[in-house]
Amino acid sequence: MAGDNSLISVRSRAVQNRPFTVVKKMQAEAEANYRNKIKELEDSLAETQRQLNELQQKKEKGQRFILSPEQQAALEEFRKKEADVKVKLKAERKRLRQDIDSLENRLKWFNIAAMPVLVSLSGLCLAFYKRKRTAAK
Structure with a gap:
């Protein structure tokens, strides 16, 4: 390959990891809520x-x-x-996992549905605005 060596860094860029900081924070809060109960049971x-x-x-x-x-x-x-403590501990861990999964699913559905809903609403608003403007003429 020919070319300037300074372009090598552009060609071999590393994968950028950009985590959702808000999601991570919400997961940490959910874990903190259950951590005390789980520690107590353990x-x-x-x-x-x-x-x-x-x-x-x-x-x-x-x-x-x-x-x-x-x-x-x-x-x-x-x-x-x-045996009772083990059952309660298992239930608390399951509830924590369900809360985290629920949070992920809500975020996923919001990301999937938000943009189409926003585009549809803006299209409807634009259509009503144009209809109102043409009806006034």
């Missing part, structure tokens, strides 16, 4: 698992597989609590 889950491990370690070596009725009840309660 902490609760960790505490429940810690208590469950403590209960398992309290057993004597000879009674590894034998639990007293109160230990069985506590173990069952901890397992139910752990």
